[in-house]
Amino acid sequence: MLGSRYGTDSRALTPKLDWKFVQRFCSIQRVLFPSWINQNVLMFGTLLVVTLTEQLIIYQVGVLPSQFYMVLADKDYPGFKNLVGLAMVLILLNSTMKSVDQYICGQMYVSWRKTLTESLHAAYFQGRVYYTLNQNGCKDRDGYKTLLFFSLLSCASPSPPCSTGWIGPVSIFCYFVIGTVANKMLMGPIVTTLFEQEKLEGDFRFKHMQIRVNAESAAFYRAGKVEHMRTDRRLQTLLLTQKSLINKELWLYIGVNTFDYVGGFLSYIIIAIPIFTGVYDGLSPGELSALISKNAFVCIYLINGFTQLIDLSTTLSDVAGYTHRIGELREVMDDILRTQCDYDPASGESYNFDRLNCVCLNAASHSLLDFDIHGGPADTAFILDHVSYKSPYSDQLLVDDLSLKISQGTHLLVVGNTGTGKTSLLRVLNRLWEAESGFVHMTTCFGPRGTLFLPQKPYMTDGTLREQVAFSSKISFPFKIKLDLCSPLQSSLLKRTGGLDEKVDWNWYDVLSPGEMQRLSFARLFYLQPKYAVLDEATSALTEEAEAQLYRACKQLGMTLVSLGHRSTLEKYHDIQLKLCGDGRWEVTKLKGSGGSLILRDPAM
Numbered sequence: 001m002l003g004s005r006y007g008t009d010s011r012a013l014t015p016k017l018d019w020k021f022v023q024r025f026c027s028i029q030r031v032l033f034p035s036w037i038n039q040n041v042l043m044f045g046t047l048l049v050v051t052l053t054e055q056l057i058i059y060q061v062g063v064l065p066s067q068f069y070m071v072l073a074d075k076d077y078p079g080f081k082n083l084v085g086l087a088m089v090l091i092l093l094n095s096t097m098k099s100v101d102q103y104i105c106g107q108m109y110v111s112w113r114k115t116l117t118e119s120l121h122a123a124y125f126q127g128r129v130y131y132t133l134n135q136n137g138c139k140d141r142d143g144y145k146t147l148l149f150f151s152l153l154s155c156a157s158p159s160p161p162c163s164t165g166w167i168g169p170v171s172i173f174c175y176f177v178i179g180t181v182a183n184k185m186l187m188g189p190i191v192t193t194l195f196e197q198e199k200l201e202g203d204f205r206f207k208h209m210q211i212r213v214n215a216e217s218a219a220f221y222r223a224g225k226v227e228h229m230r231t232d233r234r235l236q237t238l239l240l241t242q243k244s245l246i247n248k249e250l251w252l253y254i255g256v257n258t259f260d261y262v263g264g265f266l267s268y269i270i271i272a273i274p275i276f277t278g279v280y281d282g283l284s285p286g287e288l289s290a291l292i293s294k295n296a297f298v299c300i301y302l303i304n305g306f307t308q309l310i311d312l313s314t315t316l317s318d319v320a321g322y323t324h325r326i327g328e329l330r331e332v333m334d335d336i337l338r339t340q341c342d343y344d345p346a347s348g349e350s351y352n353f354d355r356l357n358c359v360c361l362n363a364a365s366h367s368l369l370d371f372d373i374h375g376g377p378a379d380t381a382f383i384l385d386h387v388s389y390k391s392p393y394s395d396q397l398l399v400d401d402l403s404l405k406i407s408q409g410t411h412l413l414v415v416g417n418t419g420t421g422k423t424s425l426l427r428v429l430n431r432l433w434e435a436e437s438g439f440v441h442m443t444t445c446f447g448p449r450g451t452l453f454l455p456q457k458p459y460m461t462d463g464t465l466r467e468q469v470a471f472s473s474k475i476s477f478p479f480k481i482k483l484d485l486c487s488p489l490q491s492s493l494l495k496r497t498g499g500l501d502e503k504v505d506w507n508w509y510d511v512l513s514p515g516e517m518q519r520l521s522f523a524r525l526f527y528l529q530p531k532y533a534v535l536d537e538a539t540s541a542l543t544e545e546a547e548a549q550l551y552r553a554c555k556q557l558g559m560t561l562v563s564l565g566h567r568s569t570l571e572k573y574h575d576i577q578l579k580l581c582g583d584g585r586w587e588v589t590k591l592k593g594s595g596g597s598l599i600l601r602d603p604a605m
């Protein structure tokens, strides 16, 4: 599902059955039960009523044998007939209640899964959480299903009257306390290992996904052997942890099973006390048999209730592991969201491609980075004021003290050697990375009719060809498709898909060549028609002829271009060149024949 390097966060190092668990558990409950009148609450309430009724019926069924002893000992034929009728009705009711109980549990599982997953998705896809989280390394997690330990409900059973006086209930209670302490001790190490196992399970699945996504590149390298070895290595680590978990669980199972069986045996000891002390000396053998049967049932029933609580310890250790995983994921996502500056905490919104009108959101106040989307000059997209930035894992500045303004009509080309920070500049402009210092003002909105970024690696979503181009579920612009600007693409793609709106079941990354993906990205650009187009090596897989055609089309549509690239042919489409020279140095030059001006301050001039 979702994930991150958050697993290495100090807060996750020792997941235990502690206060943090209670807090995380409660926060998950708040998601599952957001209000008093809610489908989940209704289902839970119904389940509670059904379970309590079931317990009452079970009690009635349980005392039937003692009544049979009585009528059989007394040779009471009418009483026997009535009892058989009653037994049939009770058994029917009991099986109906049990089935309804299981049915509601199934429904609740689906409903809880939906609620919890949707809430995690909502946080994951808000702002750029999915980017930041994945930048930190991705691991899969699920496990909410074990959260549904409905058996807890059966502990809410009513306590039936016991004929052994106070000795019975008190000894059963003491037994329960001893069992709880012992199981708590056995459960501790399991929670930590289960947590670890979940993380490794995610890593393992991620490895499979990675190979699936990069199957062709891997095949070119004949990487089967290497990947086989690495995948097996991950499997070994996972299996080792699983083995260790099973070993630790062995002691818990021994504890739980011993407790169960001693519990059954304890009931006879409790009944033996009043019998041997002569309390029931005056009873006939028939009455004594009925009483023993009834007392045995009541004791076993009570012990069973407490035993179920103890048995829950195995489930509880699972719940604790999963609760910590889910709770931690939610906390990390909340943290990321809080620090992201285009997220408006008041409205809980960030940019949405489905809102095709240009809506600029006010940036949340951000203490570290003065990154602001505001109404600056109408003809300006970005203002960089003494901006310095570096990559997250290095102390070396990529660009130092850069000041410039990106204005309408002045096309900017960013060049520089590999790794000098060209794409990183776009990351800073797009607020994927934070600048070390300085101010970055984005004076237009992000998206159609504002600024649109075409990343180095084309982004394909799933869906029809029209959805690929429009990049939105609502096609509200008149879809006079601009694919004809990419005509070679248009004919071949339309032939392959069978039409703009034909559903395709392939992965677009697998069936399009890099050049086709770049053309499709341009088709998207022409459809969305932003005022500013930021192109990161967007034509690197195309011929110079195709590049010229696409750049001309962009200019015809009135777009101001910010391009990154290594090709010298790009120069003629731009007015100003920003060259990143490495070690933080940069220089700005006017390109031949251009009249553009965008420099605020250039130390090199």
Ligand SMILES: Nc1ncnc2c1ncn2[C@@H]1O[C@H](COP(=O)(O)OP(=O)(O)OP(=O)(O)O)[C@@H](O)[C@H]1O
Residues within 6 Å of the ligand: 135, 391, 392, 393, 398, 416, 417, 418, 419, 420, 421, 422, 423, 424, 425
């Ligand atoms: N996600 C990332 N996390 C950490 N460091 C990164 C990340 N992406 C890039 N870097 C590092 O930042 C530096 C600048 O990378 P950037 O992608 O900006 O280079 P570039 O100039 O665009 O190179 P190219 O011409 O190859 O595209 C490089 O040293 C790179 O290793």
